[in-house]
Amino acid sequence: MTLLIALSYKPHGAGSSQATARNPGRHRGRRHTVHRLAHNEPVNDHLHAFASLLTHEGRALLDEVRGTEPADELAVATRLRREHPAALVSAALGQARLRQRAAAKFGAEDAGRMFFTPNGVEQSTRASVAAYRAGRLRESGVTSVADLCCGIGGDAVALARAGIRVLAVDRDPLTAAAARANAEALGLADLIEVREADVTEVDTAAYDAVFVDPARRGGSGRGGRIFDPEAYSPPLSWAVGAALRAPRAALKIAPGIPHELVPPQAEAEWISDGGDVKEAVLWFGTEPGLIRATLLPGPRTLRGRGLPDPAVRTPGRYLYEPDGAVVRSHLVAEVAQQLGGGLIDATIAYVTADELGPTPYATAYEITDRLPFNVKKLKALLREREVGTLTVKKRGSAVEPEELRRKVLPKPHGKNAATVFLTRVAGAPAMLIGHPAG
Numbered sequence: 185m186t187l188l189i190a191l192s193y194k195p196h197g198a199g200s201s202q203a204t205a206r207n208p209g210r211h212r213g214r215r216h217t218v219h220r221l222a223h224n225e226p227v228n229d230h231l232h233a234f235a236s237l238l239t240h241e242g243r244a245l246l247d248e249v250r251g252t253e254p255a256d257e258l259a260v261a262t263r264l265r266r267e268h269p270a271a272l273v274s275a276a277l278g279q280a281r282l283r284q285r286a287a288a289k290f291g292a293e294d295a296g297r298m299f300f301t302p303n304g305v306e307q308s309t310r311a312s313v314a315a316y317r318a319g320r321l322r323e324s325g326v327t328s329v330a331d332l333c334c335g336i337g338g339d340a341v342a343l344a345r346a347g348i349r350v351l352a353v354d355r356d357p358l359t360a361a362a363a364r365a366n367a368e369a370l371g372l373a374d375l376i377e378v379r380e381a382d383v384t385e386v387d388t389a390a391y392d393a394v395f396v397d398p399a400r401r402g403g404s405g406r407g408g409r410i411f412d413p414e415a416y417s418p419p420l421s422w423a424v425g426a427a428l429r430a431p432r433a434a435l436k437i438a439p440g441i442p443h444e445l446v447p448p449q450a451e452a453e454w455i456s457d458g459g460d461v462k463e464a465v466l467w468f469g470t471e472p473g474l475i476r477a478t479l480l481p482g483p484r485t486l487r488g489r490g491l492p493d494p495a496v497r498t499p500g501r502y503l504y505e506p507d508g509a510v511v512r513s514h515l516v517a518e519v520a521q522q523l524g525g526g527l528i529d530a531t532i533a534y535v536t537a538d539e540l541g542p543t544p545y546a547t548a549y550e551i552t553d554r555l556p557f558n559v560k561k562l563k564a565l566l567r568e569r570e571v572g573t574l575t576v577k578k579r580g581s582a583v584e585p586e587e588l589r590r591k592v593l594p595k596p597h598g599k600n601a602a603t604v605f606l607t608r609v610a611g612a613p614a615m616l617i618g619h620p621a622g
Contacts, residue, residue, distance in 0.1 A: 304336035314342035337363030456509035497526035572598030581606035
C-alpha cells in the first residue's frame, strides 16, 4: 500500500471554502466562516454574474476584452455598456484581469481559457508543481483520486492530464462552479466530476487515493494565514485521519511545518520551483523516515542520509547558498558533504568550501572579501571596486537589504557588479563580498 501526504504552501479563503471538523470543539464553532452560501444574496449575485460569463454573449465578451490594459478599462467598459448589461461587462473585465494574473502560474494558453476567483488565482498550485505531484501519483499506480477542497480545480486538472479520474469537491458554490467550468474549458470534463459538498461527508471508498488541501486563512478570506495546523479547516488531525482511511492519500499543508509534526511513518519531500519553495509532500508506504528535497524544473531530488550537522569552519574561497527546499528539508549536511565543505556558522545555512564543485542543490559564489559588519567600510570598498550593481542577501542579519543598498550605493554608476552576504561567521556579524562563481 502506498499512502501519500502532500504539504503545500497554498492558503485558502472564501474562494476555496473547505469543511471543518465533524467532531465538537472550536473547529465546529468556526463553521460559520466557511458556511454554505446558497442563501446568501451577495453570493447569489456573484454566481449569477459568473454564470453569465458561460453564455454565448459572455464568452464573446471575454474574447473581446482579452488583453485589456488597466488604464483602458474605463473607456472599454463605457463603450461595451452601450450594448451589454453593465454587470456582465464588469464580470468580463474582472475575469480578464484574473486571467492575466493567472498566466504566471498556469501559462498564458491555459489561463486564457480558464475561469478564476480572486482567491483562486492567489491560492492555486503552480501548474508545474501540480504536474510533478500528479506524476508521482500516477507512477505509484493511482488511477482515481478524490480531490477534497479542490478550489478552482488546478490540482484536478493536473491529475486528469496525468490520466487520473478525479472527483473534485468544494463546499463553496462559486468555487465549485469555477472548477466545473475549468474542467470543461480544458477538455477534461470526462475525467473530472465536480461536486459541491462538505468534504467530511463525502464517501471516497471508490477511489484509489484521497487528496486533501485544508484552508489556511482566517475568516472569509480576509484574515491572515493560520499557522496552527489544528486551526486549519478541516484541521490537520481530521485530514490525517481521512488519509489513513484511504488506500492512498495526499495531504497538503504549509512547507514551514515543524519536522516534529511529520508522522514517523512518512517519507517527507519538500519541493521548490525556480528556487521558490512551494510545498512539502509526505509519502506513506514508500520509505518511512526518508527526507528528500526536489527542485523543479528537473526534477532533481536530493535524498537525506541522516548525516550529522556539518562542522563550522573558516570561510573558504567559495560560498554556497542552498536551495530553499534543501533548507526546509534540513538537508544542508548532504550538500556540504557533496562539496567537501562546512558551515560558516552553526546556525546559518551557508556552506563554504575551498574548491568549486558542481551541484544543482545550491548556488555557488566566489568570495573576494570578508569584513566585520561596517557600512562605511563596505561603501568604501564598493567605490574602490567601481560597483554600480549590488545584490544584497542575508541570513542571520536584521539589516534590511534595500536600506543597506541605499546607504552604500546612493548614486550607483560603477561598471561592475557584486553580491554582499549579510550574515554571521562563527557567531559574529559579518559581510562576505563576492560574485556568482563559474
